[in-house]
Amino acid sequence: xxxxxxxxxxxxxxxxxxxxxxxxxxxxxxxxxxxxxxxxxxxxxxxxxxxxxxxxxxxxxxxxxxxxxxxxxxxxxxxxxxxxxxxxxxxxxxxxxxxxxxxxxxxxxxxxxxxxxxxxxxxxxxxxxxxxxxxxxxxxxxxxxxxxxxxxxxxxxxxxxxxxxxxxxxxxxxxxxxxxxxxxxxxxxxxxxxxxxxxxxxxxxxxxxxxxxxxxxxxxxxxxxxxxxxxxxxxxxxxxxxxxxxxxxxxxxxxxxxxxxxxxxxxxxxxxxxxxxxxxxxxxxxxxxxxxxxxxxxxxxxxxxxxxxxxxxxxxxxxxxxxxxxxxxxxxxxxxx
DNA sequence: CGTTTTTGACCTGCGC
DNA sequence: GCGCAGGTCAAAAACG
Numbered sequence: 183x184x185x186x187x188x189x190x191x192x193x194x195x196x197x198x199x200x201x202x203x204x205x206x207x208x209x210x211x212x213x214x215x216x217x218x219x220x221x222x223x224x225x226x227x228x229x230x231x232x233x234x235x236x237x238x239x240x241x242x243x244x245x246x247x248x249x250x251x252x253x254x255x256x257x258x259x260x261x262x263x264x265x266x267x268x269x270x271x272x273x274x275x276x277x278x279x280x281x282x283x284x285x286x287x288x289x290x291x292x293x294x295x296x297x298x299x300x301x302x303x304x305x306x307x308x309x310x311x312x313x314x315x316x317x318x319x320x321x322x323x324x325x326x327x328x329x330x331x332x333x334x335x336x337x338x339x340x341x342x343x344x345x346x347x348x349x350x351x352x353x354x355x356x357x358x359x360x361x362x363x364x365x366x367x368x369x370x371x372x373x374x375x376x377x378x379x380x381x382x383x384x385x386x387x388x389x390x391x392x393x394x395x396x397x398x399x400x401x402x403x404x405x406x407x408x409x410x411x412x413x414x415x416x417x418x419x420x421x422x423x424x425x426x427x428x429x430x431x432x433x434x435x436x437x438x439x440x441x442x443x444x445x446x447x448x449x450x451x452x453x454x455x456x457x458x459x460x461x462x463x464x465x466x467x468x469x470x471x472x473x474x475x476x477x478x479x480x481x482x483x484x485x486x487x488x489x490x491x492x493x494x495x496x497x498x499x500x501x502x503x504x505x506x507x508x509x510x511x512x513x514x515x516x517x518x519x
Numbered sequence: 520c521g522t523t524t525t526t527g528a529c530c531t532g533c534g535c
Numbered sequence: 536g537c538g539c540a541g542g543t544c545a546a547a548a549a550c551g
Contacts, residue, residue: 372524374543387542391523400542 354414362386362401362411367423370399381405395420 357364363386370388378385385402397417404410 371522373545375525376541376543379540385541 351418352414352416354412356404357411357413358407358409359411360409362403363388364401364411364413368392368397368419378402378405383408390417390419392419392421 355364363370369391371391372386372388374387375384376387381403383403383405385400388399388401390397395417397415397419399416400412400414402412404412
């Protein structure tokens, strides 16, 4: 199952969706369309101007711009993002939480997954639900517990009766790709696969191989559009990107307030993203999770640093830095897949 | 031989 | 309580 033929496929599209768990269940929905330059690595994703404010009640980020024939011409301009008060966002979110029949490929509860506005485009949305204040569940902690009775896996007793299982923040991508498992710079070990209802394609479960890192991700192919791969990240890396020479910087991402959900794919080295994000007019939110996470800025930077040579008014200040931050090696996947 | 993938069984949550 | 679906475990197999 090698999928190493990455990086130079035909262009593909990317949809980003986040499930930030924010304290007090603050909701943020943020739809944007991103496009990937290649289908096998998120490092090659190119943010394009996407239509957000469609029927899903997204924030309505950008008008869709067909950049498929010219990556270099599509620049993500935050200055054009409509600024929507949080309260209004929440209202919109509530209106939008209606599950779309076609969004079944990403069954996260209360997730809003916008369908592609056009055959050539996809939209993203982010939402938060579960409060995150409690323990990070699902991955590490439970595993530690289970280590104890590992030998009798079936006899697991309810360990947390009153503790409702809470998920870590999630962040999902929809990527038009022939490759299922996108290269994001981290090493993953597959630990499960399940058939997806109403879909001929299975869903694969991966866990970060780094010790102590409980980040998980799910990969499945949309049954609506089999060319689209939905990758859902969950959790927060506790280590720098393993394939990055400057990974040491990565540890800063956590303390610097990068969103949990984003950390799964936000290169720790790309910490200056925070700057980018903070400059965003539309996401100046009070909740830490919301204010620290902005996938689009990540991609924007990635895009500029890895693909687009054209300067952006937004990135002028750190364009050079970005290039420095995301070295080309990063896309050289040392791992398989 | 260490690591990763495969895969069936099991757990958990939820709706009926 | 039952059935379903999502998610996880872990032994075995495959891989490098």
